[in-house]
Amino acid sequence: MKKLLITSTFLAASTLSTSVLAVAPGSATCGWGNLLFEGQSGTPSHVLAATTNTSTGNNTFGMTFGTNGCSTDGTLTYGGKKMIDVSMIMDEFSEDVARGNGEAITAVAVSLGVSEEDRPLFKSTLHNNFNTLFPSENATTEQVVTSMFTLMKNDSTLVKYTV
Known part of the structure; x- marks a missing residue:
């Protein structure tokens, strides 16, 4: 029973x-x-x-x-594109940043809406600042993403993709 x-x-x-x-x-x-x-x-x-x-x-x-400030009322909607979850591709992303090119870094650029003409700048900015993005092999996704957006905000061309 x-x-x-x-x-x-x-x-x-x-x-x-x-x-x-x-x-x-x-x-x-x-x-x-x-x-x-x-x-x-x-x-x-x-x-x-x-x-x-x-x-x-x-x-x-x-x-x-219905806890944690979440609502179960209403209808599901989608208002635009979704950014790739960097934590799911962290190894590939770090390797691409080290090389300055690759599928993972391109996917992140595309998901952020970085235009095709600005992608080389995006990739070179991340590549040239690899040690800032990945200060240790234990860098967390939050640290990497925060550093990436800081680098983008400090660039006069890339700043438009952080708003």
Whole structure:
């Protein structure tokens, strides 16, 4: 009887969680990443908030149960392109930055909206500042992305891609 009750509860919770996720839009204030970077604006803050939410899994939990500032009301929408999650390609990205070219660095440039004519500058800027981006082999994604946006903000051409 106890096994049947546990199984029934698990199935009900799974069904409820799945149905909630199907219509869960989240919100601009959803997840711990948004709490940590509250009041900040710009792409770097949004990337760091999203990375925090992804790495801790709290955004999914919050959307499932309506906690962490997440909303389960409304309709899912998509307002533009998505930046590549650098943490998923960190090894390839660091190798490409070291070389100054490659698929991973190109994918990051494209996901940031860097125009084709500005991509060589983007790649050379990252390449020439490899030690800033990767001060150690233990550099975190957050450190690398923050440093990348700082470098871009300090360049008169690349700054337009950080807004």
